[in-house]
Amino acid sequence: MKIVIATDSFKGSLKSFEACEIIADAIGEFAPGVEVVIKPMADGGEGTAEAMIRAADGRWIERSVMGPLPEMEVEAGFAWFEAERTAVVEMAKASGLELLRADQMNPLKTTTYGTGELIKAAVEYGAGRILLAVGGSATVDGGVGAAAALGWKFLDGQGQSIALGGGGLEHIEAIVEPRGLELPAIEVLCDVDNRLCGSEGAARVYGPQKGANAEMVEQLESGLSHLADVVRRQLGCEIGEVAGAGAAGGLAAGAMAFMNGTIVSGVETVINWNNLCAELASADWVVTGEGCFDEQSLRGKVVSGIFKIARQSQTQVAVLAGQVKVGAEEYQKLGVTTAMACQSDELSLDYALKHCRELLGDAARRFAEEYICR
Template identity: 55%
Template sequence: QFLDSDGQPVPLGGGGLSRIARILPPQGLNLPPVRVLCDVENPLCGPQGAARVYAPQKGAGAAMVEQLERGLEHLAELVAVQTGHRIADLPGAGAAGGLAAGAVAFMNGTIVSGIETVLAHSGLAEELPSCDWVITGEGSFDEQSLQGKVVSGIARLARRFGVRVAVIAGQVRVRRSVFRAAGIMAVLACKTDDMTINYAISNAGDCLRVAAGRFAAQWLDGPPAG
């Protein structure tokens, strides 16, 4: 529970973070070891933190982002003093709006890579030696996709076996030089330039089939020139 300077509960919402004066951590928890599976490496605070990276995606304006950042910095300082956990710069702590940071601070959790954990249990490494391609996907393929998410984990594993990787995404916002450096050979977008985003979402199945057909035509008989 978060209390203000008068000992009253702080209302829910990011706007109240700066008002927290005291933290009452949960008592009597008898938890097994908690592992927090994260698909991003963003810390809680800073230029790549939860507020500055994810809040604008949810519609927050510049002033709100700065308010949230100050609130998270304040919370991280209190957590460090009262629990000993240092979450401000912890990789992955900014995942899910800081949920991962809370799990570390109040459940003694450990942040681990979600995709690496899934890959370890999936058996993909045993299948790759007999594969020519691995085809994976992403809603919006951008540079965050290469920072600990599914695509980056699959690309790293496939590279160990010399297997080519293709990404079929809803939309693509990564330069070719960037995804090639990450070990990804082919990237195709379901949404073409003449489509609206609403059309692409409403007709996702058809768009995916067309993109998969383009991949087969362009790559399965050999890579296109250039």
């Protein structure tokens, strides 16, 4: 029997490779003769670089860059894969919300400049392909900060460079392209369909999560709309109405306009990187999971991507999650054999997060006992 373990991270408690190893060890206790293959997963957001390093022969290249605020410097870096000449830049490492205290969160001031510095560093390192993972951002600057780090100039009516951050967007009157800028293929890993502007856009949906009050949201919305107009007029590029362009506070839009980037599915990219289709073709079971298995899991998340290829290969699926909020009838329609929760109703979330290793191991042992050893 062959079991492939391909889980996402358990947010706030376990990285994806840690979750995979816990499940593998627990299954090994009950079924030592079973072939177990570990494939750490990610959806193109936080944790993507590390998951891909674990899946292939990659290494981490460290760089000091600007943090989410112009006055901050952070130790960040990118994943490097020599054979593929590919770099994975995870924007959360340079421009992420988790780098800020609550009192520092202000998308009028936060910038993607440091992410642009990482892209530049990857280019200088020799990357022929850059995968840009855009989850966990602290910014709503339309990718202008990242573009500025690559040499683009964004000028106001007096010919001066605008201030970094989302608050400067409404003052852009001219965009100046850098001379001699040569970039490799840049793929923005994204599984949301939010546009840059509007009721489902970057400012209104994600601005409040990044510290914006109602007044700030309207200013950011106005700035992003103005940016889209200037880009359309001066560069002939449409970014305002593209599905996914609003990801990471509009960094996806900026990558399209200023880096010739394309938006691709993060889940599918990591699945392909892991060669998961071939692994599942010869597997009896695939075990996947995440912190909470709910309705969102069924749309553009790691587990939904795995369900899709498992159906094609007729591989049985087990979901091990912190919480299971999808009914058996619904998940069985998707080809899932079983879904097991680590956290019982009587346990608090705080307890579950602190004891996630033991609880996940217990769930994996229950799965092995009920489905593998019977």
